[in-house]
Amino acid sequence: MIISEIRYDQYEEAKRLDAEYYLPEYIEVENLLKNLRLKLTLLEEVTNFIKKGIFYILAEEYKKEGIPFIRVSNIRPILLDYRDLVFISEEKNKKEKKTSLTAGDIVISKSGTLGNVSIIPPDMPICNISQDVIGISVKKKEINPYYLALFLNSPYGQTQLLRGKSQAVQGHLTLEFVRKIKVPLPSYDFQQTIESIVKEAYQKRNEANTKYKEAKKLLNRILGLEELRITKPKTFEVKFNDVEPILRFDAEHYQPKYRQVKEFLRRSRYQVKRLREVIEISNKKTDPSQEPTKYFNYIELANINPSTGEIEEYSQIIGHKAPSRARMVVKSGDVLVASLSGSLDNVGLIPIELDGAIASTGFFVIRSKNFLSEFLFLLFRTDLIKLQLEEKTAGAIMSAVPKTTFGDILIPLVPIEKQNPIANLINESFKLHKEARELLNKAKKEVEDFIEKGS
Template identity: 30%
Template sequence: MSGLECSEIYFNNIHDNLFRLEAEYYKKIYLSIEKKLANYNELGMYVNSINCGPFGSSLLDDKYEINGVLVVRPFNLKQLTIENENLVYISEETLHDNNLKKYGRNTVLFSRVGDIKIGVSNRDNITISPNIIAVSLKNEFLAKYVAVFFYTKYGFLQIKRQLKISAQPTISTNVIEKLKIPFFDKLVDRIISKLDITENLMQQANKAYLKAEQLLVKELNIKIENNSNINIKSFNNSFSNSGRLDAEYYLAKYEALQKNIYKYPKKGNICSIITLQDKNITPKDNKKYKYIELANIDNIGNIIDCTEDFGVNLPTRARRIVHTGDVIVSSIEGSLNKCALITEEFDGAFCSTGFFVIKSGIFTSETLLVLFKSEILQNLMKKGCSGTILTAISKEEFEKICIPILNDNIQQKITCYIKQSKLLYNQSKLLLEAAKKSVEIAIEQNEDIALNYLQEQSDNILNNN
């Protein structure tokens, strides 16, 4: 029995739990949490409605609009809210024609399929995809606390236990309704106020990043024009030179971008000024690593989470090791904007082979991040993409892109803005973690100890500037 786990369950208790017979359902950690939460009420006691997105929805991407009613999908749920990128909208007419429900602010959202994700609607006009469950609370003020609780071990593991796994892990509205949740009068109010601070910190982090981006745009003074989709090339100036026959490769806007970069005082091809680390390294089977993939990166270059597991369990694409100061740049078309700066927290982590891992003695890491996330570099990388099933930019195409070499003064200003953004983001992240931990302390010890912990951690985090 060494290394094995055994739990003894009465038949009557199996019946009470919807006749779940799989051994994983009765892991000791799940039974311990069930016992710990036994005296608390079910979430269903506090809700007006729990609705799943429309099954068999005929909503297709040709119905998406530039604006209108936001359609929330599971991957839009990040950092307890709805992200500001990868968003799609539909018209009120399409909403009505497809009999879709509309939801407002402070609706708690759960992913129904795949990875467990929870968030709170920060918008007044949304609907949900078939893979989202929407919970409308009787008291909307409690929404942020509910989301925080279900990211603690006591909430998250309840959901994980109830997942039904066939092709993909799924949960149902009945499961959500029966999840246990504790409420602590003073702590709930304190956590909600701290979450308001985390939101404000994230807004400031985004503004600092935007300032760096605007500084780069002003310095380069290069406009992207989409005036014409027609560009006539001779054989010698096209396939004979590039080996590419796809028409998009020769779009006039790409040509104009390249000409403008050539006019910049200093420039160079990536291969001559940036070090590309593309050696594949196999993780050791019995060692635990952090693993970063595309979904772990937010819209301003932060790594918001990662997978932690033993090397033997990591996917075969986990072959690139990263270190503090490296910048990772996605090579996959459709996700080219997934770029991130590696901080000390992720030193020695592995990332997907879908990333280029770069560094340079000419650029600061912060400048590289902003440069490769800029619309100019994003367009030139998109130009280089090729393939059928999975379109991506190859190493050869990537290395021959010509990029501007910014002077030290501009780079230092960009670096200052990005460091400020990272500090604010980190404060927001740590404060959220403190809020989660305080709920766990309240369950395990008492509310007063939890309140003291939250206040002490909050003071330490916010004074770290």
């Protein structure tokens, strides 16, 4: 049991009766900030406005190009994720100009993955936001937005944000609370240093994304994927003799796009084999609870960035507290393929520092002497493979690819000499992403050290 004691004047200030609001870690950060030998300001004092985004917008209003429209799924710590980024028209943005933001402004997820904070990058001069996003227009002459984004992503900013979660069933951040977040103000030079580090990280991430796109484009050309035509008819028919062998009666299983993928593979310029014939599907497992005092590196589905395939973070778990799904033993160079239908984009590559780690049983673990790991990683991120996986998913509540049918996936045997340039580009992309992460961690640590030295 955790017990916190508070003074009546603390309640008077917050007007909150929920016990969680007074958890010891929240009180500790509150006291630390109050006792800083540094100038402290409220967030509302260094911003032009703090407001939530467009209240009502239909998905039909999204465009393929125009003004970027930031949703919760795009907000990750410090830098935006452009995966699934949608756009709105200039007319819609003018109509909703009150929630329009510019480069250097800040966005916070007010629900869902609550408290994620990103900065609008310099190459996004204007954007707008959804109603589940809090937009902050920063007074850039009073505080450096890059420093502010780093502070809000630090334990001292995050603790305040998480503390502000409303008491509703599905908690969310309120504007009133966010406006009162306390922010320490360092020197101008220190804030500029943080900006320089973040911008360097952003540049490296852009270079990494360019390398990834080059690899993807090269793979598409090698496989001839530009010739893969996926149609989406409103109706379709299947013959009974197609249904009888597998006894699947769900219409989704027989969508024409799955047949189109198979027909494309039959015409492939390369030999095509079933996955189990050319790829090892590892079944090596361990039970961490048998070593109750040992710590294990543990990789879950959520640890893989679906945009880049990077394993951005992982947990350290002690054997006796390991979840039952923490079983799969992985080694450097293995490819992780998510089996759950909603996570098929979560394909990752095990780096050398995670050799011997434990992965969730929600992954298939594969390796092969016929494929370079980086090539195999990218191949499984193409529609050519994802659509085959999607076709094989089964189950009503938690739809997933069964182990019994995973090995039936069809794989084109591309010669190693054609895999090499793709593998090199993926390696370069991962290297640059890692450097970008290290820079962001460096900036974050400098902000944390600054606060701790001022306490």
